[in-house]
Structure formats: structure tokens, C-alpha cells
Amino acid sequence: MSKDNQILEEFTSKEYEHGWSIDIESDQAPKxxxxxxxxxxxxxxEEPEWLLKWRLDAFKKWxxxxxxxxxxxxxxxxxxxxxxxxxxxxxxxxxxxxxxVDPELRExxxxxxxxxxxxxxxxxxxxxxxxxxxxxxxxxxxxxxxLGVIFCSFSEAVKEHPELVKKYLGSVVPTxxxxxxALNSAVFSDGSFCYIPKGVRCPMELSxxxxxxxxxxxxxxxxxxxxxxxxxVSYLEGCTAPQRDENQLHAAVVEIYAAKDAEVKYSTVQxxxxxxxxxxxxxxxxxxxxxxxxxxxxxxxxTQVETGSAVTWKYPSCILKGDNSTGEFYSVAxxxxxQQADTGTKMIHIGKNxxxxxxxxxxxxxxxxxxxxxxxxxxxxxxxxRNFSQCDSLLMGDQCGAHTFPYIDIENSTAQxxxxxxxxxxGEDQIFYxxxxxxxxxxxxxxxVNGYCKEVLNQLPMEFAVEAQKLLALTLEGSVG
Amino acid sequence: MTEVAERSKILEGLNTRFSSLNNSSDFHxxxxxxxxxxxxxxxxxxxxxxxxxxNVTRILEKQFDISKKSGHAVGKSxxxxxxxxxxxxxxxxxxxxxxxxELSDIxxxxxxxxxxxxxxxxxNDPQFLALFGEATKNNNDEFAxxxxxxxxxxSFITVADNSIIExxxxxxxxxxxxxxxxxTNSRNLISIGKNSQVDFLELFSTKGNNDSFTNIxxxxxxxxxxxxxxxxxxxxxxxxxxxxxxQIHQKRSSVFSTYTxxxxxxxxxxxxxxxxxxxxxxxxxxxxxxxxxxxHVDNHTAADHIRPHSMSNELYKGILEDNARGVFNGKVYVRxxxxxxxxxxxxxxxxxxxxxTVNTKPQLEIWADDVKCSHGCTTGQLDEDALFYLxxxxxxxxxxxxxxxxxxxxxxxxxVKLEPLKNYLEHIISExxxxxx
Numbered sequence: 045m046s047k048d049n050q051i052l053e054e055f056t057s058k059e060y061e062h063g064w065s066i067d068i069e070s071d072q073a074p075k076x077x078x079x080x081x082x083x084x085x086x087x088x089x090e091e092p093e094w095l096l097k098w099r100l101d102a103f104k105k106w107x108x109x110x111x112x113x114x115x116x117x118x119x120x121x122x123x124x125x126x127x128x129x130x131x132x133x134x135x136x137x138x139x140x141x142x143x144x145v146d147p148e149l150r151e152x153x154x155x156x157x158x159x160x161x162x163x164x165x166x167x168x169x170x171x172x173x174x175x176x177x178x179x180x181x182x183x184x185x186x187x188x189x190x191l192g193v194i195f196c197s198f199s200e201a202v203k204e205h206p207e208l209v210k211k212y213l214g215s216v217v218p219t220x221x222x223x224x225x226a227l228n229s230a231v232f233s234d235g236s237f238c239y240i241p242k243g244v245r246c247p248m249e250l251s252x253x254x255x256x257x258x259x260x261x262x263x264x265x266x267x268x269x270x271x272x273x274x275x276x277v278s279y280l281e282g283c284t285a286p287q288r289d290e291n292q293l294h295a296a297v298v299e300i301y302a303a304k305d306a307e308v309k310y311s312t313v314q315x316x317x318x319x320x321x322x323x324x325x326x327x328x329x330x331x332x333x334x335x336x337x338x339x340x341x342x343x344x345x346x347t348q349v350e351t352g353s354a355v356t357w358k359y360p361s362c363i364l365k366g367d368n369s370t371g372e373f374y375s376v377a378x379x380x381x382x383q384q385a386d387t388g389t390k391m392i393h394i395g396k397n398x399x400x401x402x403x404x405x406x407x408x409x410x411x412x413x414x415x416x417x418x419x420x421x422x423x424x425x426x427x428x429x430r431n432f433s434q435c436d437s438l439l440m441g442d443q444c445g446a447h448t449f450p451y452i453d454i455e456n457s458t459a460q461x462x463x464x465x466x467x468x469x470x471g472e473d474q475i476f477y478x479x480x481x482x483x484x485x486x487x488x489x490x491x492x493v494n495g496y497c498k499e500v501l502n503q504l505p506m507e508f509a510v511e512a513q514k515l516l517a518l519t520l521e522g523s524v525g
Numbered sequence: 526m527t528e529v530a531e532r533s534k535i536l537e538g539l540n541t542r543f544s545s546l547n548n549s550s551d552f553h554x555x556x557x558x559x560x561x562x563x564x565x566x567x568x569x570x571x572x573x574x575x576x577x578x579x580n581v582t583r584i585l586e587k588q589f590d591i592s593k594k595s596g597h598a599v600g601k602s603x604x605x606x607x608x609x610x611x612x613x614x615x616x617x618x619x620x621x622x623x624x625x626x627e628l629s630d631i632x633x634x635x636x637x638x639x640x641x642x643x644x645x646x647x648x649n650d651p652q653f654l655a656l657f658g659e660a661t662k663n664n665n666d667e668f669a670x671x672x673x674x675x676x677x678x679x680s681f682i683t684v685a686d687n688s689i690i691e692x693x694x695x696x697x698x699x700x701x702x703x704x705x706x707x708x709t710n711s712r713n714l715i716s717i718g719k720n721s722q723v724d725f726l727e728l729f730s731t732k733g734n735n736d737s738f739t740n741i742x743x744x745x746x747x748x749x750x751x752x753x754x755x756x757x758x759x760x761x762x763x764x765x766x767x768x769x770x771x772q773i774h775q776k777r778s779s780v781f782s783t784y785t786x787x788x789x790x791x792x793x794x795x796x797x798x799x800x801x802x803x804x805x806x807x808x809x810x811x812x813x814x815x816x817x818x819x820x821h822v823d824n825h826t827a828a829d830h831i832r833p834h835s836m837s838n839e840l841y842k843g844i845l846e847d848n849a850r851g852v853f854n855g856k857v858y859v860r861x862x863x864x865x866x867x868x869x870x871x872x873x874x875x876x877x878x879x880x881x882t883v884n885t886k887p888q889l890e891i892w893a894d895d896v897k898c899s900h901g902c903t904t905g906q907l908d909e910d911a912l913f914y915l916x917x918x919x920x921x922x923x924x925x926x927x928x929x930x931x932x933x934x935x936x937x938x939x940x941v942k943l944e945p946l947k948n949y950l951e952h953i954i955s956e957x958x959x960x961x962x
Contacts, residue, residue, distance in 0.1 A: 439893075447890045448888060454876060454884075455879070460906075463887070466898065468897050469895055
């Protein structure tokens with residue numbers, strides 16, 4: 045076991061490799077949150093009156109709400125008056141080509157191993173890079189424009205496509221949905237907007253890289269994806285953040301609307317700063333993600349690889365309203381040191397013959413706590429609904445915990461719902477099998493864990509799988525038995 | 526009447542009844558503590574996670590007067606009606622929560638001591654005072670506290686070390702709600718000594734058609750290397766509400782199995798908590814609920830693994846028709862010290878109507894790494910292909926259905942080790958499936 049311990053020690057003492065910060069002069073709001081802050085952000089973004097009203101309405105709702113306490117996580121109370129709610133890089137004129145991008149920013153991407161031009165050239169990914177809340181560069185816009193696909197920053201969408209934004213904003217996650225959604229609705233700074241017109245199959249993966257940069261800045265992103273009839277889009281979101289000792293709050297909202305026969309695939313790789321090995325610092329990630337399969341035969345698929353954040357709390361959900369619609373959720377959540385994750389999904393079956401599938405893989409190491417919390421709700425009208433859920437947990441080390449809280453609520457007799465969960469550690473026999481064949485213990489563990497997560501990783505688009513594997517490797521390599 | 530008023534009515538009744546209790550015994554301090562607890566905490570609110578799917582307002586709105594005990598007229602024939610064929614047992618009968626010596630049939634048995642809690646309180650029995658509340662000390666359930674605050678009678682059973690009790694001990698709880706609504710507070714304390722073996726049955730039934738509400742707590746202490754089986758059979762009428770807590774504490778190398786059968790009732794809530802507090806323990810939990818009408822069955826189970834090298838196994842199955850609702854919450858805790866634990870849990874439901882509902886939440890909370898834990902749950906309906914297969918062979922729709930449902934239910938019944946009980950359940954279930962379902 046001593047080797048195990050040594051490996052474990054190595055793994056747990058590994059410092060966050062993407063930890064650095066670049067100084068970009070910020071144009072930021074004063075600390076604290078009042079109605080004036082909301083007005084300041086709205087004015088700064090030159091927003092129309094209706095949006096300001098919408099924000100203020102959300103702010104009122106937020107004031108009357110209490111921070112929820114039910115998740116299986118604990119963290120020091122967040123002082124909402126000690127957060128800067130808006131900060132933007134100063135140079136924010138419209139850019140036409142990549143060469144106009146701030147060299148410092150480009151350095152940022154290079155450090156991450158994702159250079160924009162590389163991506164542009166090799167993979168054909170349109171990247172809407174977001175650094176501290178304001179979109180700086182958008183690529184492949186013209187190409188997408190030919191097809192009528194709108195992919196731009198949220199503030200741009202508000203200016204150029206107000207009718208779409210007005211129609212769909214808050215339609216999936218209403219302003220008063222929960223505490224953090226209300227907060228986000230009041231103060232969101234920017235985000236991404238995506239519209240796929242009828243019958244269009246988006247030819248490339250749409251991708252956004254989020255980063256938190258200036259210290260003390262809460263990041264409040266808003267993403268809205270609308271897939272019109274019979275369209276298809278694959279959307280990628282990924283994040284890394286610089287090392288900070290002070291906790292940073294992130295409360296994003298993602299809304300997906302899938303019309304008749306539409307399909308949306310949403311993939312996330314999340315690698316925010318998880319705090320150091322003593323649990324100091326790290327990002328609080330309290331996110332509301334929800335999609336609605338509004339039309340018949342539509343499909344929404346969530347894939348997430350969670351390796352970062354001190355506290356993660358998110359449940360990408362699907363409302364299966366259209367008949368024959370499908371919801372999928374694939375998740376790998378890796379926690380280490382003092383990280384805490386309470387994540388899962390909700391599948392609400394409303395339409396007939398709706399199907400959902402949940403595959404959740406949790407890996408906990410160090411002193412971390414990893415919880416799966418999910419709900420499958422089959423409503424009375426949802427005859428012929430089908431769900432399969434599987435949530436497995438791997439434990440590495442005896443100081444961590446793995447928890448499963450599945451809620452299964454069935455109101456229709458024709459529903460077929462199955463749920464299974466297992467919790468175990470890597471079998472000694474499995475390791476023995478590998479070492480006996482000349483694979484050293486470390487690689488054996490990596491091999492087994494990779495195999496364990498494969499079902500989920502396979503769901504990621506090619507371009508993204510590279511980064512996901514990189515992140516998993518960073519977390520899992522030299523981990524443990 | 527508003528919800529708040531209903532709650533305060535219960536608490537008012539509690540106050541009245543509590544002040545009428547004899548407060549000179551040593552036991553009163555225990556009651557006082559529970560009384561303070563319930564006064565401070567109140568009754569569970571629908572927002573309480575533990576009572577999320579079982580709204581106790583359903584019970585409280587019937588406005589039970591808990592301030593006094595109600596009268597009864599239960600005779601020998603009522604008890605005999607409950608004794609099924611081949612059941613040869615040591616019989617303890619409780620009417621409206623009170624021990625009835627004349628209706629009971631207690632056989633002198635070596636190693637077995639049976640007394641009533643009423644007597645134990647009166648005589649300040651030191652053994653009773655030492656054992657009472659041992660198993661429930663970490664229990665925070667409001668109804669269990671309400672029960673403790675009002676403890677007056679029940680059974681106190683001790684099995685000495687190295688004793689094998691051949692005859693099962695059957696506890697009959699009969700509620701008489703013929704003349705008026707009634708609230709019954711029942712309590713059992715059972716202690717099984719080292720290397721001993723014993724079987725228990727708890728049978729519940731109601732007489733009369735008024736609303737009745739049973740609040741029962743059973744504590745079972747299982748010492749080292751002891752073996753036991755515990756059967757709970759609930760067959761109340763539609764107006765009966767039942768909230769029961771069974772708290773089991775197992776020590777090293779003990780083997781204990783519980784069986785919960787819910788055949789009918791109004792609102793039924795069973796809390797089953799097992800603390801696996803020793804190495805090499807085995808715990809089995811089996812449950813079957815076959816309900817229709819408006820019956821609401823809620824089974825909350827918790828297996829708490831405190832020490833290493835133990836195993837727990839759980840299987841709960843349900844068949845629901847009409848407007849029936851089944852709730853299942855199975856918790857498995859594996860604490861950090863409990864390495865090498867094996868824990869399995871399974872909940873399977875069949876819904877026969879679109880108005881029946883299942884809310885199930887199998888829950889694992891694990892802090893130890895070297896464990897094998899799994900849970901599974903399914904909800905569905907009868908397999909069309911299987912039905913077709915049987916019908917193609919000339920079976921009527923009713924019998925084909927009944928046969929498949931019987932096959933589904935039998936998995937639980939077959940695990941029953943007590944032969945007469947097994948036959949009885951087989952018979953009653955197959956009859957039910959042919960008729961009602």
C-alpha cells in the first residue's frame with residue numbers, strides 16, 4: 045500500500061498547472077449589488093429599456109429569495125456585497141480578424157494550448173472567446189452567416205436580434221427560478237447567443253472559452269441557444285481560471301430551446317481553479333443549465349467533464365415536452381483535495397414516448413466529496429416514457445466521500461424507469477491483471493479510470509475530446525489506487 | 526381548519542396528556558426530554574425532506590384527540606380472527622396500545638422474560654431504564670419523539686444469553702375505532718442476548734370504521750452473535766393511519782432480518798433504521814407492498830454501517846393500483862471506519878394504473894473507499910410479451926396478469942423463513958391479485 049500512498053501523495057500535491065493571471069486593465073463596476081449596480085451594467089451595455097426592466101424584475105425577486113442550503117456541500121457564506129459585478133477589458137472595439145486580438149489575450153490562449161489560429165486552421169471551430177465577460181473575438185462569423193446561423197456575444201444579440209432575445213430569454217429558466225438564476229438574470233454581463241434557423245445543420249462545432257480573470261470578479265454569463273425546426277448544432281463550452289486565493293463566485297445560466305425535430309448537443313469541459321491542496325481558494329460554480337425539448341422529436345444532449353471548482357453545484361436538465369423527444373446527460377465529475385461537487389440532472393417527462401438517458405461517473409480522491417443528485421419525473425400524461433440511469437462512483441483514498449441522491453417520481457403506469465448505481469474502488473485484481481502484463485501501477489490506474497469514464501468521453505466531439513483528455517490526464521495521471 | 530391549527534391541536538393534546546402522566550417515576554425524565562424536543566421542533570412540515578412525499582397533514586387533518594386514551598371493546602374472538610392457520614406463537618395482545626393480559630397467551634420459556642412497559646415504568650426496573658432509548662438515541666424523528674413523550678405501555682422483552690426461543694413471539698396490535706376516532710401510542714423494547722435466537726411478529730389491524738392513528742416505536746438491541754427475524758404485517762382498514770419506527774442496533778457477528786408487508790391501510794409510514802455497529806454483521810431488509818384504493822405507503826429505510834466487514838441487503842417490491850401511492854427512500858451510510866462493507870439495495874415497482882404514483886429515492890452516502898455498494902430501482906408495468914405468451918396458451922387476461930404479478934411478489938415472500946406466515950401471505954396475495962387487481 046505504501047506505493048499507493050506515495051502515488052496518492054504525488055497526485056494530491058500536484059499544483060494547478062493552469063494557474064497564472066494576466067493583467068488586463070479592467071473597466072469595472074464598484075463593489076456591491078444594489079439596484080444601481082443593475083442599472084450601471086445595463087447602461088454600460090447600452091441595453092434597451094425592456095431588458096433593464098427584466099433585470100430589475102429579477103433583482104427584486106432575488107432580494108426576496110434566500111440562498112438554498114440543501115446541497116450536500118459546505119462553504120463559507122458568500123458576501124454578495126463584496127463582489128464586483130461587472131468588469132470588462134478596456135479595449136473593446138469590434139475586431140475583424142484574429143490579428144486584432146490583444147496579444148496578451150492570445151498569450152493566454154497559448155498557455156492553455158488552444159491558440160485561436162490553430163483552431164481556426166485545423167479544426168474549423170468558430171471560437172467566441174470570452175475573457176472577463178466581454179466577447180473579444182469571434183471567428184468564422186461570415187461562414188456561419190451564409191447559412192443564417194447567428195453566433196455572437198449576448199450583448200451583440202440584444203442589439204442586432206432583439207426580437208429573438210426577447211422571445212426566448214427566460215423562457216426556459218425564468219428569472220425567479222432559483223436564487224442564483226435570479227442573481228444572474230439581474231447582473232449578467234455577457235455571454236453567448238446562438239440561433240440555428242429552420243432546417244440548417246450547423247457545419248461546425250460552436251465553441252466558447254470562458255475564463256475568469258480580474259480578481260474579485262463574479263462571472264455571470266448568460267448563454268441562450270435556440271435551435272429552430274429540424275436544425276442541428278453542437279455547442280462546446282470550456283473553462284480554466286487563474287489561481288486565486290479568494291473565492292470567486294460563478295453563477296451562469298444556460299438556456300437551450302429545441303423546436304420540432306431539432307437537436308442540440310451541449311458539451312462542457314470545466315477546469316476552474318479548485319483551490320490549493322488545503323482547500324484554500326477556488327471557484328464557486330453555481331450554475332443553472334436547462335434545456336427544453338419544446339417540439340416533437342427534438343433532442344437535447346448534455347455532456348460534461350467536471351474537474352475544477354472548489355464547490356460545484358449544477359444540474360443540467362431537460363424538459364421533455366414534445367412527444368418522442370429525447371434527453372441525454374453524460375457526466376464525468378472528478379474531485380480531489382477539498383473539492384466538493386453536487387451535480388446531476390433532472391429529466392422531466394411531459395410528452396408521450398419521451399426518452400431519457402443518464403450516465404454519471406464520479407471519481408473522488410483526497411478529502412473531496414462528490415454527490416450525484418438527480419431527478420426523473422414522469423408526469424401523468426407522459427405515456428410510454430423511458431428512462432435509464434446509471435451513476436457510478438469510484439473512491440480513491442479513505443478520506444473522500446461519494447454520495448447518490450436519485451429521485452424517481454413516476455405517475456404513469458406505462459413508464460419504464462430503471463436506475464442503477466454502484467460505488468467501489470479500483471479492484472486489486474484489476475490492477476494485478478495489468479501489472480502482471482507489464483503495465484506499471486500508475487498506468488494501470490489511468491487505464492482503468494479512463495475505461496471507466498470512456499462511455500462519457502466518447503460523447504464529446506473530437507475537437508473537445510483532446511482537451512478533455514488533457515484535463516483528465518492532469519487530474520488522473522499519477523493518481524492512485 | 527388550517528394546517529397550522531391542526532398541528533397546534535396535536536401539540537395541545539400532547540400537553541394535556543403529558544401533564545396527566547405519572548411524573549414521579551425515574552422514567553419521566555426520558556419522557557420530558559422527548560416532550561421538550563417535540564415542543565421545540567413541532568411536527569414535520571411538508572418541506573421537511575424526510576416527509577417530502579408523505580404529507581402528514583393527511584393524518585393531522587383528521588383531528589385526532591391525543592389528550593386521552595379511548596375505550597375499547599375487543600374480545601377473544603377479535604384476536605382469534607387474526608391468528609392464521611398453523612401459527613403457533615407466544616401471543617401478546619395490545620388493545621389501543623394497552624397490554625391485555627387476559628387476551629395474551631404467554632408461555633413460560635427458559636431464557637425469555639416478558640413484561641409490560643407499564644409495569645417496568647412503575648417498578649423503576651433498572652434494566653429497562655438502562656436499555657430504553659439505547660437504540661433510538663440518534664433518532665431525530667418527530668413522531669418517534671411524540672411517541673417517547675407519551676410512553677405508557679407496550680412490551681419489554683429480554684432474551685437471555687445463549688437461549689434459543691423456539692416459538693416465535695407475536696405482538697398483536699388491535700385498534701378499536703368503533704365508537705370514536707382513536708390515537709394509539711405503542712412502544713416495544715426488545716433485547717436479544719449473546720448467541721441467542723428469536724423470531725418476532727408484529728401484526729396490526731383495526732376494528733370499527735372511524736379514523737385511527739397508530740404511532741409505534743420498536744427498539745431492538747441485538748447482541749453479539751445473535752440471530753433474529755422480525756416480521757411486520759400491516760393489514761389495516763382504509764381509515765387507519767400508521768407511523769412506525771423500528772430501530773435496530775446490531776453488535777458483532779449478529780444476523781438480523783426484517784420483513785415488512787403492507788397489504789392495506791390509509792396512510793402508512795414505516796421508518797426502519799439499522800445501525801450495523803459490529804464486525805461481521807449481516808442485515809437483511811425485505812419489504813412488499815401490494816396496495817390499491819387511496820392507500821399511501823411510505824417505506825423509509827436506513828442502514829448505517831459503522832464498523833468494517835459487514836454486509837446489508839435490501840429488497841423492496843411494490844404493486845400499486847387505483848390511486849395508491851408508494852414512496853421508498855433507502856439510505857445506505859458507510860462511515861469511514863466501515864471498510865470492506867458490502868451493501869446492496871433494490872426497489873422494484875409495478876404501476877397498474879395511471880393514477881397510481883411512485884416516488885423512489887435510493888440513496889448512498891459513502892465515506893469509506895474499500896467497499897462494494899450498489900443500488901438499483903425500476904418502475905414499470907407488466908411485460909406485454911409475457912402476457913401474450915400466457916394468453917396464447919389459453920389463460921384469461923385476469924389470470925395471466927395475476928400469475929405475472931404473483932411471480933413478481935413471490936421473490937419477497939419466498940425469503941420468509943416462518944412457514945405458516947409464508948403460506949398465509951402466499952394465500953392472501955394470490956387471492957388479492959385475482960380479485961382486486
